[in-house]
Amino acid sequence: MSASLAYLQVWQQLPEALRAQRDAVWRHFEQHGFPRVSEEDWRYTDLSALNDADYAADASVSITTPAALAGWQRLVFCNGERIEGAVQAPQATLADDGITALNAALCRDGLNLHVGRGQQSAPLHLLTLDSGRTMSHLRHRVVLEAGSEATLLIDTRGDDSATLTTSVLEVEIGANAHLRLLRIQDIGTSATDLSRTQIRVARDARVEYVGLDLGGALVRHDLNVQLAEPGAQAQVHGVFAPSGRSHVDTHTRILHQAPHTTSREIYRGLVGGRAHAVFNGRIVVEKAAQKTDSEQNLASLLLSPGAEINAKPELEIYADDVKCAHGATCGQLDDMAIYYLRSRGLDADTARNLLLFAFAHDVLAHVIDDAARQEMERRLASRLPGSAAYEGLMEGLIA
Amino acid sequence: MLTIDNLHAKVGDKEILKGLSLTVNPGEVHAIMGPNGAGKSTLGHILAGREGYECTEGSVTFDGQNLLELETEARAAAGVFLGFQYPVEIPGVSNMYFLKAALNAQRKRRGESEIEATDFLAFVRQQIKKVGIEPAMLQRGVNEGFSGGEKKRNEILQMLVLQPKLMVLDETDSGLDIDALKMVSDGINAMRSPERSVVLVTHYQRLLDYVKPDFVHVLARGRIVKSGGPDFALELEERGYGWLDAA
Numbered sequence A: 001m002s003a004s005l006a007y008l009q010v011w012q013q014l015p016e017a018l019r020a021q022r023d024a025v026w027r028h029f030e031q032h033g034f035p036r037v038s039e040e041d042w043r044y045t046d047l048s049a050l051n052d053a054d055y056a057a058d059a060s061v062s063i064t065t066p067a068a069l070a071g072w073q074r075l076v077f078c079n080g081e082r083i084e085g086a087v088q089a090p091q092a093t094l095a096d097d098g099i100t101a102l103n104a105a106l107c108r109d110g111l112n113l114h115v116g117r118g119q120q121s122a123p124l125h126l127l128t129l130d131s132g133r134t135m136s137h138l139r140h141r142v143v144l145e146a147g148s149e150a151t152l153l154i155d156t157r158g159d160d161s162a163t164l165t166t167s168v169l170e171v172e173i174g175a176n177a178h179l180r181l182l183r184i185q186d187i188g189t190s191a192t193d194l195s196r197t198q199i200r201v202a203r204d205a206r207v208e209y210v211g212l213d214l215g216g217a218l219v220r221h222d223l224n225v226q227l228a229e230p231g232a233q234a235q236v237h238g239v240f241a242p243s244g245r246s247h248v249d250t251h252t253r254i255l256h257q258a259p260h261t262t263s264r265e266i267y268r269g270l271v272g273g274r275a276h277a278v279f280n281g282r283i284v285v286e287k288a289a290q291k292t293d294s295e296q297n298l299a300s301l302l303l304s305p306g307a308e309i310n311a312k313p314e315l316e317i318y319a320d321d322v323k324c325a326h327g328a329t330c331g332q333l334d335d336m337a338i339y340y341l342r343s344r345g346l347d348a349d350t351a352r353n354l355l356l357f358a359f360a361h362d363v364l365a366h367v368i369d370d371a372a373r374q375e376m377e378r379r380l381a382s383r384l385p386g387s388a389a390y391e392g393l394m395e396g397l398i399a
Numbered sequence B: 001m002l003t004i005d006n007l008h009a010k011v012g013d014k015e016i017l018k019g020l021s022l023t024v025n026p027g028e029v030h031a032i033m034g035p036n037g038a039g040k041s042t043l044g045h046i047l048a049g050r051e052g053y054e055c056t057e058g059s060v061t062f063d064g065q066n067l068l069e070l071e072t073e074a075r076a077a078a079g080v081f082l083g084f085q086y087p088v089e090i091p092g093v094s095n096m097y098f099l100k101a102a103l104n105a106q107r108k109r110r111g112e113s114e115i116e117a118t119d120f121l122a123f124v125r126q127q128i129k130k131v132g133i134e135p136a137m138l139q140r141g142v143n144e145g146f147s148g149g150e151k152k153r154n155e156i157l158q159m160l161v162l163q164p165k166l167m168v169l170d171e172t173d174s175g176l177d178i179d180a181l182k183m184v185s186d187g188i189n190a191m192r193s194p195e196r197s198v199v200l201v202t203h204y205q206r207l208l209d210y211v212k213p214d215f216v217h218v219l220a221r222g223r224i225v226k227s228g229g230p231d232f233a234l235e236l237e238e239r240g241y242g243w244l245d246a247a
């Protein structure tokens, strides 16, 4: 198939040398295009509109940069280019489907974080802002050498415009190293964001991921964690809380490839308005991965009659000596709990928000850094109905 | 304080209360007994304002105002407290936060200032001693994983903190052992005053030994079918409710 004009134009504007270098990935995108709903992993998320989409080369940016988080370093990208902070862009390597190939062909910037052996890097807030009828493609690479430690918050925001953003984050966590990875996905109601996070965890190393996905017209996140060596651990927790007409699709894949690997996955969904949430949590335990210890727990609340969710846990176990527990539930807010709170004097909105917040906090409580957790709490609370009641809502709330 | 006149109420399509009348004056303690399914809990929920519980006829006046017109939370702020027969678990919301949020919400609605955090902590620490609740339980989710008895004591704790005018306690004594019953009774007695009233829904004389009622009523088939003084409860416990059908 031929790529739509919009992508071709951006491609042709790239320097010749770069195009020569990226020829293979561009051709991959040209051949495959975006994934189609006929593919099992994409059955609920239709990207076909992107084929005819039209984007301006440049757009003036209408969003202002928010205040920095206390104690965090910051890197800000605006419409795909850096406006704050200094690091080198990485080489794009991963390109295994239409989206990652497009990203590899068109990306202009990104984070290239390398933490040396035994080093501890300052927490880094990677903020991307997008505005106007533009597209942007960012490629990030994070390498933690043995015994090192890093904290990274990937924070994507936008305004009301119909932007397209893609981002690919490749992570390698060396032996006994430790990455805390946070994500806030908070783009505008007309925007599309397609992202891939690919993490390889080495011996005795661990990743602790907590994500918060709040919306956008179309959001898809593929989060793949490879527990490649013995003793590797992953915590993969997230909240998705789309409202309005948002479509938020999260696919996580945790691959146990070596013995004595551990994964913990907790997801909480709050789906309101006429939003559509998709969650697919696949856990694969390969034959070699004896003594795997894996737990997955997914619970969602549908907050309005028009809200929809397709949630599917998938377990594939090929080893015989493993401990795998999983559960998935979907329900509504407990009317009896709302009544109970109201009977003690809380108004209906506050009662509802309290319950929603407590529900999601099962996940957010795992964010160790206070500034980051409070930021995530604030951003979640701002999306809850009747959020005016938010001030002071959370202090001391959580049991 | 509370005047219920010819109250008819339905839950869903089912008529449960069928012409119930009851007057509770300030300072009085009323006990309501009666067979299972008679409508005792329904009465409590009608007073507290549970959704889906609908008054079809009659009236309820509380402190001179039409109680049934008020929102659930407004009734709480006006001083109505229902001790639930089955207290609800609220996972993730800490007990302490809940108490404070509830009290401040009520105070705000009444036009009073919010209570200061340190004063409140000291106040709550006093109250928990009365009902035998461990301080650690304040940090746990509301009723989350509490035993039956702990839940009932937690209801009394909320009552002590919120200081309501009218306390409707729905089988708060059921399933308690003697020590817990004493604490619950002490809690209720601590709240008694010439300005406050208590409605005790119970099956057991035991509670009434500790909290002496002024009146004892039998609620059956959606109405108060017979009323008496404190000794009437003894007779009911002995004879059951069957003989009242004939009356």
Ligand SMILES: Nc1ncnc2c1ncn2[C@@H]1O[C@H](COP(=O)(O)OP(=O)(O)O)[C@@H](O)[C@H]1O
Residues within 6 Å of the ligand: B011, B012, B014, B016, B034, B035, B036, B037, B038, B039, B040, B041, B042, B043
């Ligand atoms: N939510 C409800 N929906 C329908 N019927 C109910 C509901 N709650 C109670 N009832 C019915 O109402 C009647 C009275 O119940 P209840 O007030 O709980 O009685 P009591 O507390 O005296 O045992 C019973 O027949 C019960 O089955």
Ligand SMILES: [Mg+2]
Residues within 6 Å of the ligand: B040, B041, B042, B085, B170
């Ligand atoms: Mg009952």
